[in-house]
Amino acid sequence: MEAEAYRAYCLQSVAAVYDVVLITGEEPSWEVPYIRDCVVVPDPTDQAELSAAGRTLAERYDLAGVFTWTEWYLVPVARLARQLGLPTTAPEVMQACRNKATARALFARHGVPSAASVTVRTRDDAYAAAERIGYPVVLKPAAHAASIGVIRADTPHQLAAAYEVADRAAGSGVESMSVLVEEYLDGPEVSIECVTYRGKTTVVAVTRKTVSAPPFFEELAHSVDAADPLLDTVAPAARAAIHALGITDGVSHVEMRLVGGRPRLVEVNGRIAGDMIGHLVRLATGIDLPRAAADIARDRAPDLTPTRSSAAAIHLIYPETSGTLTSLRFDGPRPPWLELVHFQHRPGDRLLLPADGGDMFTARIGYLITTGPTAETADARAASALGRLTYRVEPAPAAIS
Numbered sequence: 001m002e003a004e005a006y007r008a009y010c011l012q013s014v015a016a017v018y019d020v021v022l023i024t025g026e027e028p029s030w031e032v033p034y035i036r037d038c039v040v041v042p043d044p045t046d047q048a049e050l051s052a053a054g055r056t057l058a059e060r061y062d063l064a065g066v067f068t069w070t071e072w073y074l075v076p077v078a079r080l081a082r083q084l085g086l087p088t089t090a091p092e093v094m095q096a097c098r099n100k101a102t103a104r105a106l107f108a109r110h111g112v113p114s115a116a117s118v119t120v121r122t123r124d125d126a127y128a129a130a131e132r133i134g135y136p137v138v139l140k141p142a143a144h145a146a147s148i149g150v151i152r153a154d155t156p157h158q159l160a161a162a163y164e165v166a167d168r169a170a171g172s173g174v175e176s177m178s179v180l181v182e183e184y185l186d187g188p189e190v191s192i193e194c195v196t197y198r199g200k201t202t203v204v205a206v207t208r209k210t211v212s213a214p215p216f217f218e219e220l221a222h223s224v225d226a227a228d229p230l231l232d233t234v235a236p237a238a239r240a241a242i243h244a245l246g247i248t249d250g251v252s253h254v255e256m257r258l259v260g261g262r263p264r265l266v267e268v269n270g271r272i273a274g275d276m277i278g279h280l281v282r283l284a285t286g287i288d289l290p291r292a293a294a295d296i297a298r299d300r301a302p303d304l305t306p307t308r309s310s311a312a313a314i315h316l317i318y319p320e321t322s323g324t325l326t327s328l329r330f331d332g333p334r335p336p337w338l339e340l341v342h343f344q345h346r347p348g349d350r351l352l353l354p355a356d357g358g359d360m361f362t363a364r365i366g367y368l369i370t371t372g373p374t375a376e377t378a379d380a381r382a383a384s385a386l387g388r389l390t391y392r393v394e395p396a397p398a399a400i401s
Contacts, residue, residue, distance in 0.1 A: 002361065004030040005344050009279045010069050010272060010290035011035075018294055021061055023053045037061070047076050054080045065297030067250065069272045069290070074098060087299040089270065093246040097270040100180055101142050103245060107265055110244035113237060114265040116183040126163045127156060129181035136214075139163055141170035142178040148359045152184060152215040162215065185257040185264045190230065191222075192238040192254040193273060193281055195292050195304055199248050202304050203235040204289070205281045207273070208375065212318075216354045218363070221382070223313035224280040225375035226306060237263035245270075251293045253277070276314050276369065283312035283339065283371055310371060312339070313378035315386060317365040322356040323395040325349050325365065332388040337381050340369040351393060365391060 008030060014020055015034035022031060022038040031038075037060065039053040050073075057063060065086050068077040074094045081088035096102045100117070107114040118129035119142065130137045130153065139162045140150040149169025153162040166179045191207040206228045210221040238254040245268055253273035255266040272278045278289040286307030295302040319325070325347050334341075343366035345351065351365070352358030368385050372378035 005342050013288055013290040014294045021057050045072050050076045050080055051083055058084055067293050067297040074270050089248050089250055094270055096245050097268055098143050100267055106244045112240045112244050112265055115185055118181050119178050120181055123163045126181050130159055133183050136184040138182045138184050139166040140180050142180050144169050147217045150217045185259050187257045187259040189257050192234050194238055194252045196247050197296050201239045201242050203238055204287050206230050207277050221315045222277055223375040224284040225311040226285045226309040234263050241265050241268050249296050251289050280312040284310055310373055311375040311378045312371045313382050314367050314369045315382045316367045318363055319351050319393040321395050322351055322353045323393040325351055326392045326394050328391040330389050337371050338385050339371055342366045
């Protein structure tokens with residue numbers, strides 16, 4: 001299960017300290033050992049359903065706080081917290097995080113280095129925006145997540161297909177169904193993991209990223225080094241972005257690119273990062289981001305004291321082609337530095353890459369996590385471990401007309 005594979009560490013961490021009651025969209029399974037109670041609702045993004053579930057739990061328990069690590073629930077959960085009289089960053093601030101067009105406007109207003117961006121409704125609008133900004137450009141849904149629908153276009157010829165990809169993804173949005181055409185930020189991508197409590201932001205760690213070749217932006221690997229010298233370079237821009245959006249409390253995942261060595265904002269996610277990055281932060285620094293988020297949700301100052309100084313990396317496993325996974329095996333010993341190997345697909349599953357209309361959920365085979373004294377060592381160990389992984393994908397037969 002994808003939720004268990006990527007978020008179990010969060011629930012385990014919070015449940016070690018607090019009694020947890022859960023609002024969920026399906027009957028709990030792996031969560032059961034970590035929760036005291038739950039309410040199942042058909043759609044947690046539906047405010048009326050979520051609020052009713054929250055009131056039910058508030059009648060049973062003396063609730064101290066509420067928070068989420070799921071992108072789609074950020075705004076409804078902030079509204080629920082306000083309805084229950086619990087601490088929260090304002091719902092309208094969470095809406096700004098969810099809507100990339102609003103965030104760009106706030107970055108510009110507060111002088112945060114970002115990217116030129118135009119909201120478009122039609123393909124013709126996209127052509128005009130790209131001509132104004134200058135190629136290459138990036139097209140993306142205004143309110144989505146996980147790099148779904150994000151694609152680069154280098155020429156007007158490529159823009160037509162790129163617009164269809166972004167528009168299709170935008171059509172499934174809740175907060176916005178618009179498409180953005182943006183300046184391409186040419187430089188290495190990083191994220192900054194931050195914790196804000198009562199308006200004061202602490203920059204906890206820098207995550208260095210490896211992304212796929214154009215035109216897509218699939219994230220292939222992340223590494224966190226407690227001693228990363230880049231921290232001092234990116235911290236001011238991350239704090240400025242959080243301040244511009246008005247985030248007062250919670251954990252944030254701030255994405256940026258370094259253009260000419262200088263940070264330029266991509267977006268701010270008002271939650272713990274995905275892809276196990278919060279777990280990497282704990283392995284590298286000892287700082288527990290899920291615990292910090294829970295503490296803040298009940299208006300308690302989080303403990304952000306580093307207790308380790310090492311590094312950790314995650315490598316996300318993708319096939320070279322779409323098709324049916326026919327075999328999958330990991331051979332050899334499991335040294336202590338190989339912290340975790342996880343497969344989210346099994347032989348017989350169909351894999352669909354972004355180029356064929358898929359996304360991280362349909363394409364990714366799994367991941368492995370390694371540790372080391374430095375990010376370079378953790379990455380080298382990951383490469384070694386990947387060498388012991390074998391799999392085979394049978395491409396789909398070509399259609400004959």
